[in-house]
Amino acid sequence: MYEFNFNRPASIADALTAIADADDGQFMAGGQTMIPVLKQRLAMPSDVVELANIDDLKGIAVDGGTVTIGAMTPHSEVHNSLEVADAIPALADLAGMIGDPHVRNRGTIGGSVANNDPAADYPAAVVGLGATVVTDRREIAGDDFFVDLFETALVEGELITAVRFPLPDKAAYMKFPNPASRYAIVGVFVSQSNGDVRVAVTGAGPCVFREVAMETALAADFSADAVAGISVSGDDFNNDIHASAEYRAHLVTVMAKRAVIKAG
Amino acid sequence: MNNVNIRDSVRRTEDIRFVSGQGTYIDDMNADGQLVGMFVRSPHAHAAINGFDKTDALALDGVVEVITGADWAKLGFGFIPSNSAVKENTDGTPIAVPERSCLAATRVRFVGEPVAMVIAETLDAAREARDLVEVDYAPLDAVTHPVKALEPGAPQLHNGVDGNLCVHWELGDGDATEAELEASDHVVALELHNNRVTAAPIEPRGTLAIPDMETGVTTIYQSTQNIHALRAAIAKILRLENDQLRHVAPDVGGGFGGKNSLYPEPVVTVYAARNLGRPVKWVNDRSESFLSDTHGRSQYTTVELGLDADGTFRALRTTTIGELGAYCGTVGAFTPTGGSARTQGGVYAFKAMHYRARAGFTNTAPLDPYRGAGRPEGSFQIERIVEKAARDLGFDPIELRRQNIMPKASLPLKTAMGLDVDCGDFLTVFEKTLAMSERAGFAARAAKSEENNKLRGFAIAPYLECTGGMPKEHAIVTFSKNGAAHLAVGSHSTGMGHETALCQILSAELGLDMDHISFTQADTDATPLGGGHGGSRGMELGGNAVRQTADEIVAVGKQIAAYQFECEVGMVDFEDGSFFQPGSNNTMSVGEAVSASFNPDALPDDLAPGCMNIGSTFERGVISIPNGCHAAEVEVDPDTGVIDVIGFWIVDDFGTIINPLLADGQVMGGVGQGLGQAILEQAVYDGDSGQLVTGTFLDYAMPRADDMPHMTLDYYEGSPTEKNPLGVKGAGEAGCCGAPPAIVNAVLDALKDHGVTHIEMPMTPEAVWRSIHLT
Known part of the structure; x- marks a missing residue:
């Protein structure tokens, strides 16, 4: 990697100052993508502001209607949280499917959604549950947060502090992992809350998206059969050595069906 | 007192060292005054080099030396040798062995080929300097496909090598095979691809060279499989005597053939250390391993099997195109020729066999032995064509095999490929495997799978092997x-x-x-x-x-x-x-x-x-003949194409089993690599740019623990060999000979009602799904 200044602030305010003072600073929230990128010399930030020492960014809080997860909470903590498992079992389930134990112990929800990898799992939960991304200065609806490939609504220097999930009536995530990387080739998150249905798809396209035709069908009849006949167009889908766009499109339907069954 | 006997499952004494972090690998070793070396590698699959400029690299703080391909050429050292046991083409002309310099001076032929070495006081300085060495490349058209490389009009890699052809070679009686095929009631043919893979050992290649200026002896610590031969080769290239080099391999984190070859980097590292009078250490990173380690397999093959109406095999003809990569590796032309030909026909009796191979150069990393080095290819070829014959002609695949296995009474014999099979009881091993594999419950298990919208399949694959080295x-x-x-x-x-x-x-x-x-x-x-x-x-x-x-x-x-x-x-x-x-x-x-x-x-x-x-x-007098039989049961998800290998049964005849625990480890590891090749692994080059697409573990799918089936293992020791005093037959490579055909044929058994008769390896979920839904 190239040389950079390394900062480990202990408060949100200090983190924001550090990033504001830097020529070209970057937050590090687990580093599961960033460290390999730095090692490969694919990025040359002047400053890396590591967030691991900021207690205000950590932890899980469940109240009557929401689960709030601090941005620096690692996947393993979400996966193993009895509170999350009780409130939104699909979310705990999803966190346990990310990467491997090493990744889950280091990677964080804030880092994952800020990076917006097209094959990441968390974006499916954020959109699929209609969550809210909380930053140091505002709240951003999940639907508005993920803009495009590796692109989010965050502005320069903006820091995610937490992600707030409303409790669904039922929800489930089904993932078809890439055999090599174990990222999602296709991941489908379905939820139902007060008759409102969401179907969020990750891995298939350049960015997580909602599958509206399926949402409509499931709103009328929340059953596997309701989505079984809905085929998705793979026109804008990813196409690589692991899966063609056509196959990904097929998998969206299969995974959606299975997610509906899993949601019960 | 810890007295042990042959056949005791003595636990591995080295494991305490390995699992407690006490192993000694090259990256762990450091010498006083050590310098760090790194290699500048070609970003092009094929390019002419018009020149080097190392000024900026040398000007960097901490950089001690930069050796470019042009510098190396001036030193007048030797070339990387290739010692193929097959040295002549069918017509008696010598095979083509183009010169390979340790550092390319005028032309690069694959992405990752070393063109310069930087030596610095620190790793950071070396890495920085690596990026500052300027190489003036003029890109040329590249060819990365072994079949296309041999076609007219393909980009040519080497001056003096017409049509990129390294070797054309045959074994067996062509006329007799043709006559037997003519006389056969049925001839079944199949085109097969044996996918290109890489060993990806957990420890990347590396070397620490420590010169002793008083004695003139340089000690080479290297992560390699083969120190005596490599010492002699390095000495020859650098024009030294063998005793000027001491060669040591400390703990080595896996080789699988990929650390067998003589590579350029250790040679230049030894030279640098001797020339600078200081220890020099070079260790590949993982990306460099993918680019520069030798790859294995890669054959495009047509197999033809002639049978009588009652299913009796008459003749086997194999016509294959192999691949050398950009240069001949250490074993080079032997793997797709003699290495693959020897065990053709497996455990079955044939009146005649004929093997024909061509192998050529491509703009890819050189290929050399990978666990099995030709025998897994041969085993795959015979077991796939036998399965195809059974399916096409309506024979029971188990019965067709049983009917054609060489009877014990026919041994010893020399096969039509010249292999000296002294002993073995292939039918007994086959029946034992079958008995172990819980066939009785299969119908019930298949019905259960069907209830869950899954397809269940089974296959058995005997294999015949031989030792080498x-x-x-x-x-x-x-x-x-x-x-x-x-x-x-x-x-x-x-x-x-x-x-x-x-x-x-x-x-x-x-x-x-x-x-x-x-x-x-x-x-x-x-x-x-x-x-x-x-x-x-x-x-x-x-x-x-x-x-x-x-x-x-x-x-x-x-x-x-x-x-x-x-x-x-x-x-x-x-x-x-x-x-x-x-x-x-x-x-x-x-x-x-x-x-x-x-x-x-x-x-x-x-x-x-x-x-x-x-x-x-x-x-050794004559090489031994390990043999055995694998059986696999799989479940296929027709909606996604995902394969789950559920059951795996193996009986091996390795002669005397010195230590069953260690033999089990060898077999299981081999099955892991065989499963990897069957359903996961492939090294992919982009056809246009010649870039390695599978350059990281994000894209190269290694098998993991949760991909592996439970394995039931047994050994057959009823057919001891007299070829050596211990009566051992060799165990290391058998696992990856039996596993690919067993798994592939089991998947095809699961898909038989969908009209699927062939899927190339690796059987990725998409490939399986396509075969079900889009054929």
Whole structure:
């Protein structure tokens, strides 16, 4: 990697100052993508502001209607949280499917959604549950947060502090992992809350998206059969050595069906 | 007391070291005053080099030296050798072995080819300097597909090599095979691709070269499989004598063939260290491993099988195109020719066989042996065509195999490929595997799968193998006066457990306590010769060398005992660690004999003190024939194409099993690599740019623990070989011979009602899904 200044602030305010003072600073929230990128010399930030020492960014809080997860909470903590498992079992389930134990112990929800990898799992939960991304200065609806490939609504220097999930009536995530990387080739998150249905798809396209035709069908009849006949167009889908766009499109339907069954 | 016997499952003594972080790998080693070397590698698959500019790199703080391809060419050293056992084409002309320089000077032929080495005080400086070496490339058209490379109009890699063809070669009787195919009631043909893979050992390649300026000897620590041969090759290139180099392989984190070859980087590292008079260390990173390690397999093959109406096999013809990559590797042209031809036809009887191969150059990393080196290709070819014949012609695949397996009574025989099959009971091994594989419950399990919208399949795949590698091995036993023994061997474990197995043999033969035997391998100072690791030779060569040395120690011990017993040497027997004279009370333990061996007063005139310290060279006569049978049960999800390998049963005939626990490890590891090749792994080059697409573990799918099935293993020892004193047949490569056809055929069995008759490896979920839904 190239040389950079390394900062480990202990408060949100200090983190924001550090990033504001830097020529070209970057937050590090687990580093599961960033460290390999730095090692490969694919990025040359002047400053890396590591967030691991900021207690205000950590932890899980469940109240009557929401689960709030601090941005620096690692996947393993979400996966193993009895509170999350009780409130939104699909979310705990999803966190346990990310990467491997090493990744889950280091990677964080804030880092994952800020990076917006097209094959990441968390974006499916954020959109699929209609969550809210909380930053140091505002709240951003999940639907508005993920803009495009590796692109989010965050502005320069903006820091995610937490992600707030409303409790669904039922929800489930089904993932078809890439055999090599174990990222999602296709991941489908379905939820139902007060008759409102969401179907969020990750891995298939350049960015997580909602599958509206399926949402409509499931709103009328929340059953596997309701989505079984809905085929998705793979026109804008990813196409690589692991899966063609056509196959990904097929998998969206299969995974959606299975997610509906899993949601019960 | 820890006395052990042959066939004991002695636990691996080296594992404490490995699992507690005490192993010594190249990256762990550091020498005083050490410099760090890194290689500048070609970003182009094919390009002319118009020049180098190292000014900026040399100007960087901490950079000591930059050696470019142009500099290297001026030094006038030798080229990387290729020692293929196949040296001539069918017409008697020599095969094409283009010169390969350690650092490319005028032209690069694959992405990752080294063009310069930077040597610096620190890793950071070396890495920085690597980016500052300017190479003026003029890109050329590239070809990365082995079939396209041989077509007219393909980009040409080497001057003087017409049509990129390295070798055209055949084995067997072409006319007789043609006649038998003509006379067959049925001829079934199949086109197959044996996918290109890479070994991806957990420890990347690396070298630490430490020059001793007083003695002139440079010690080379290298993560390799084959120090004696590589020392000689490095010495020859650098125009040194062998004894100016000491070559040591410390703990080596996996090789699988990929650390067998002589690569450019260690040669330049040794030169740099000697030239600068300081230790130089180079270790590849993982990306460099993917780019620059030799790859394996890669054949495009047509197999034709001729059968009588009743299913009796008559003839087999295999026509294949292999791949060398950009240059001939150390074994080079042998793998797709002789290496693949020898075991053609597997365990089945044929009236005639014929094998034809062409292999050429492509703008890819060189290919060289990968676990099995041709035999897995051969095993895949025969088992796929037999399965195809059964499906096409309506035979039961199990029955068709049973019917054609060479009967025990027909052995010994020489196959139509010239392979000397001395012994084996292939039908018994087949039936034992079948019996073990719970066939009775299959119908019920298949019905259960169907209820869950899954497809269940089964296949059985016998295999016939042979050993290989260097034909000589040396073992030396040196005793201390207190009776402790030190064993040094020239064979080499890269993780297989020889430290346990070879000491176990010595312990068993001499009745010595295992805890009192220490071990050295892979050090040119420790043994005068050694054949390293390769061709499943560890027990066949190393084991027999230990056994032979032990026999010679016993013979000397008998002389010592006879002197003390005051009897004729012929009257002394040896058993369970004791010399004794039957019919008397005279006994002497090995420890007492060792003690006596250092005492001139206790020795007869013709023995000198230290006479029980013995080194002996074992030489193999004829290669052995490991064989066995794999069976697999799989479940396929037709909606996604995902394969779940559920059951796996194996019976192997490796002759004498020295240590079942270690043999199990060899078999399971081989199955892991076979499963990887069958359903996960492939090294992919982009056809246009020649870039390696699968350059990281994000894209190269290694098998993981949760991909592996439960395996049930057994051994058949009812057919011992007399080819070597231990009666061992070699175990290292068998797993990846049997697993690919067993798994692929089981998947096709699961899909038989969908009209699917063939899917290429790796059987990725999409490939399986497409075969079901889009054919």
